[in-house]
Amino acid sequence: MKITIHELAKKAGVSIATISRALNQETRDKVRPGTLERIDQLIQKYQYTPNVAAKNLRRASSNIIGVLLPHLPGIFMGDYYPKLLTGVSDALLETAYQFKMVMLKLQGSKWDKHDFRFGEGVDGLVITHWPLFFSDKSVFKKLGVPCVIINDPEEEIQAHYVSCDNEQGGEMVADYLFKQGHRKIAMITGPSWSSDSELRLKGFGNYFSKKGISLNPDLIISADFVQSLAYEKAHELLKRRKDFSAIFCLNDEMAFGVLRKMKEFGISCPEEVSIIGFDDQVKSSYTDPPLTTVYHPVYELAQAAAKILLDSLDEKKDKVCYKRETLPVHLVERSSVQKLK
Amino acid sequence: MKITIHELAKKAGVSIATISRALNQETRDKVRPGTLERIDQLIQKYQYTPNVAAKNLRRASSNIIGVLLPHLPGIFMGDYYPKLLTGVSDALLETAYQFKMVMLKLQGSKWDKHDFRFGEGVDGLVITHWPLFFSDKSVFKKLGVPCVIINDPEEEIQAHYVSCDNEQGGEMVADYLFKQGHRKIAMITGPSWSSDSELRLKGFGNYFSKKGISLNPDLIISADFVQSLAYEKAHELLKRRKDFSAIFCLNDEMAFGVLRKMKEFGISCPEEVSIIGFDDQVKSSYTDPPLTTVYHPVYELAQAAAKILLDSLDEKKDKVCYKRETLPVHLVERSSVQKLK
DNA sequence: CTGAAAGCGCTTACAG
DNA sequence: CTGAAAGCGCTTACAG
Numbered sequence: 001m002k003i004t005i006h007e008l009a010k011k012a013g014v015s016i017a018t019i020s021r022a023l024n025q026e027t028r029d030k031v032r033p034g035t036l037e038r039i040d041q042l043i044q045k046y047q048y049t050p051n052v053a054a055k056n057l058r059r060a061s062s063n064i065i066g067v068l069l070p071h072l073p074g075i076f077m078g079d080y081y082p083k084l085l086t087g088v089s090d091a092l093l094e095t096a097y098q099f100k101m102v103m104l105k106l107q108g109s110k111w112d113k114h115d116f117r118f119g120e121g122v123d124g125l126v127i128t129h130w131p132l133f134f135s136d137k138s139v140f141k142k143l144g145v146p147c148v149i150i151n152d153p154e155e156e157i158q159a160h161y162v163s164c165d166n167e168q169g170g171e172m173v174a175d176y177l178f179k180q181g182h183r184k185i186a187m188i189t190g191p192s193w194s195s196d197s198e199l200r201l202k203g204f205g206n207y208f209s210k211k212g213i214s215l216n217p218d219l220i221i222s223a224d225f226v227q228s229l230a231y232e233k234a235h236e237l238l239k240r241r242k243d244f245s246a247i248f249c250l251n252d253e254m255a256f257g258v259l260r261k262m263k264e265f266g267i268s269c270p271e272e273v274s275i276i277g278f279d280d281q282v283k284s285s286y287t288d289p290p291l292t293t294v295y296h297p298v299y300e301l302a303q304a305a306a307k308i309l310l311d312s313l314d315e316k317k318d319k320v321c322y323k324r325e326t327l328p329v330h331l332v333e334r335s336s337v338q339k340l341k
Numbered sequence: 342m343k344i345t346i347h348e349l350a351k352k353a354g355v356s357i358a359t360i361s362r363a364l365n366q367e368t369r370d371k372v373r374p375g376t377l378e379r380i381d382q383l384i385q386k387y388q389y390t391p392n393v394a395a396k397n398l399r400r401a402s403s404n405i406i407g408v409l410l411p412h413l414p415g416i417f418m419g420d421y422y423p424k425l426l427t428g429v430s431d432a433l434l435e436t437a438y439q440f441k442m443v444m445l446k447l448q449g450s451k452w453d454k455h456d457f458r459f460g461e462g463v464d465g466l467v468i469t470h471w472p473l474f475f476s477d478k479s480v481f482k483k484l485g486v487p488c489v490i491i492n493d494p495e496e497e498i499q500a501h502y503v504s505c506d507n508e509q510g511g512e513m514v515a516d517y518l519f520k521q522g523h524r525k526i527a528m529i530t531g532p533s534w535s536s537d538s539e540l541r542l543k544g545f546g547n548y549f550s551k552k553g554i555s556l557n558p559d560l561i562i563s564a565d566f567v568q569s570l571a572y573e574k575a576h577e578l579l580k581r582r583k584d585f586s587a588i589f590c591l592n593d594e595m596a597f598g599v600l601r602k603m604k605e606f607g608i609s610c611p612e613e614v615s616i617i618g619f620d621d622q623v624k625s626s627y628t629d630p631p632l633t634t635v636y637h638p639v640y641e642l643a644q645a646a647a648k649i650l651l652d653s654l655d656e657k658k659d660k661v662c663y664k665r666e667t668l669p670v671h672l673v674e675r676s677s678v679q680k681l682k
Numbered sequence: 683c684t685g686a687a688a689g690c691g692c693t694t695a696c697a698g
Numbered sequence: 699c700t701g702a703a704a705g706c707g708c709t710t711a712c713a714g
Binding site: 346361362365368391392394396397399400 | 706707708709710
Binding site for chain 1: 700701702707
C-alpha cells in the first residue's frame with residue numbers, strides 16, 4: 001500500500017512539515033542537509049510519492065492543461081488534432097504540466113450543450129474552433145481558468161487567443177492566382193461560424209476589389225470544410241467550368257474532394273481547372289497533382305497557445321490581460337495551379 | 342470566484358452533507374425531493390461545480406486514465422498513436438473517465454530511466470511497447486494502479502495485457518507467400534525487445550519449418566521498425582535479390598522504406614521482388630503498388646485495454662486477476678505480392 | 683430524510 | 699532549521 005507523509009515522518013523522526021519541505025524544490029534549502037539526506041533515503045526505500053489529489057487541493061492547482069476536442073470518429077487520424085497535440089505536448093515538455101484530453105460529446109445535434117463538468121481539474125484550457133463549442137462568451141467566467149482560443153474569435157472575449165493571419169493568407173492566394181493570370185475564380189468556403197473561413201475569404205475578396213475585379217457570387221459555395229461535401233457540391237460547380245479557370249478551396253480537405261470529383265469526371269487539373277487549397281496538410285504533397293496551398297501553422301499555434309497559458313498561470317496574481325497573437329502564413333507552390341497566358 | 346459547498350449549504354439552509362448527497366447520483370434519492378429542487382436551483386444560479394481535487398482526495402481516485410507516450414517528434418502524426426488514442430477515447434466516451442497524456446522523455450539514450458512521478462493522479466495506465474519504457478517488472482507495484490499493456494509481454498507480469506495474434510499473423514503471411522509460390526524469402530525485423538516482432542517472426546518460421554523449408558538466416562536483417570533504417574538496409578539486401586523472391590517486412594513502416602529504395606534502384610514491385618508488410622497503415626493502400634499486409638488492430642486493442650482498465654477499477658475489491666486477451670488479425674491482399682508459377 | 687463530525691494527505695504561515 | 703496547528707473542499711459512517 002502507498003505510504004503517506006505521516007508514516008514517512010514517523011520513520012524519519014521529523015514532522016510532516018519537514019518532509020513536505022524536503023519534497024518541494026522551493027523549500028528544500030530550509031531543511032538541514034543531514035535531515036534532507038535521511039528523508040531522501042527513506043523516500044527511496046519506501047517508494048514514497050506524494051498524493052496528488054491532496055497536493056492539488058492544498059495548492060488549488062493541478063498542473064494539468066486541458067485540450068478540448070470534439071469526440072468525432074477519426075479525430076486523431078486527420079491532420080489538425082495531431083498537429084495540435086504535438087504543439088501542446090512540445091510546449092509542455094520541460095515544464096511540470098501534463099495535458100488531458102477533454103472530449104466533448106455531440107448532444108443531439110449541438111456541440112455547445114454540455115454540462116460544465118469538463119472544466120474540472122484543469123489549470124487552463126486550449127479551445128479550438130471557437131465559437132463552435134460554446135454559444136456565449138460568458139463561458140470563460142464559468143470555467144474559472146485561463147483559456148486560449150486557437151483562432152480569431154472576431155469579438156471581444158475574456159480569453160487569450162492565437163491565430164494565423166488568415167486574411168493575409170487569402171490575399172496571398174488572390175495575388176498568386178492573379179499573377180498566374182486567373183481572373184474568374186470559384187470558391188468553396190467553410191462553415192459561416194468559422195473565422196478561419198471568413199477571414200480567408202475576406203482577404204481574397206479585398207485583393208480583387210482593389211484590382212477592380214468583382215467575383216461572381218454564384219461561384220462561391222459552401223461545403224463546411226468537409227471533404228465529402230465538397231466532393232458532392234463540386235458536381236454542379238464543375239458543370240459550369242467555362243465560367244472560371246480556378247477554384248480556391250478554403251481548406252485542403254475540400255480541395256481533396258474536388259480533386260476526386262474532377263478525376264471522376266475526367267477533368268484534368270491544372271490543365272482544365274486549377275485548384276488551390278489552404279492548410280498544407282501532410283497529404284497535400286501526395287495528391288495528384290500535388291496541391292498548391294497556404295501553410296496553416298497549427299503546430300506553431302498550439303505551441304504558442306500552450307505557452308501563453310503557462311505564462312498566464314505564472315503571473316496569475318498580476319492584472320489580467322488577454323493576449324492576442326497572430327502567426328504568419330506562407331504559400332506553398334506545388335502543381336495544381338496552371339499559369340495562364 | 343468559485344463558490345464552495347459550504348456557501349451553497351448556507352444559502353440553501355441545509356448542511357454540506359445534504360448538498361453532497363444531492364450532488365452525487367448514487368445518493369440523490371436520500372434527499373427529499375423538495376430539498377433537491379431547491380439545491381439544484383442554487384447550483385444553477387451560482388454556477389457551482391464541486392472542487393475536483395477535494396473529491397479526488399476524499400474518494401481516493403481521479404477518474405483519469407493515463408496513456409503513456411514517448412515524447413517523440415511526430416508521435417501524433419503516425420498511425421499507431423492516433424489509432425490508440427481513438428480506441429481509448431471511444432471506450433471512455435460513455436463513462437465518467439477522461440484520459441491524460443503521460444509523455445515520457447528520453448533520458449540520455451534511455452526511455453526507462455524516469456522518476457516515477459508520472460503515475461501521479463491517474464486511476465489506471467495504458468502502456469505501449471513493453472518493455473521499452475520499463476526495465477523491470479516491479480514497476481507495477483510502484484505504480485500502485487492497474488495497468489494494461491498493449492502487447493504480449495511474454496513473461497509473467499503483474500498487469501493486464503491485450504495483444505493481437507502476431508504469431509498467427511506471421512503464419513498467415515507465410516501461408517500466403519507459400520501459396521503464391523514463394524520459397525526464398527528475405528525478412529526485415531523490428532527491434533529484438535519487441536514481442537510483436539519476435540512473435541511475427543516465430544509464426545512465420547514455424548510455418549516453413551513444418552513445410553520442411555528452411556529460411557536463409559543471412560536474409561533476415563533488423564531495421565528496428567524504422568522506415569529510414571529499412572530504406573538504408575534495403576540497399577545491401579537488394580543487391581542479393583537473386584537469392585529471394587519476396588521480402589516480409591515485419592511492419593508496414595519498413596515496407597515503405599524498402600519500396601522507396603526499390604523505386605530508386607528501378608527494381609519493380611511486385612514483378613521483380615514481392616513485398617509484404619504488417620500493420621495495415623492508412624498509407625498502405627496508397628503506396629505504389631498498394632501494399633499487401635496484415636491488419637494490426639491497434640484501435641481495437643486500445644479499446645479493449647481501456648475496457649479492461651475500467652472493469653478492474655470497478656471490481657477493485659475483488660481478488661486481483663490479470664486479464665489476457667488476444668485479438669485476431671487478418672491478411673489484407675493488395676498488389677505488392679506476385680504469384681509465381 | 684438530515685446534520686455534526688471526522689478525516690482524506692497535503693502545504694504554509696506562525697512561533698520558536 | 700523545525701514543529702504544532704489550521705485548513706484546502708469534499709464524502710461518509712454514525713446517530714437521530
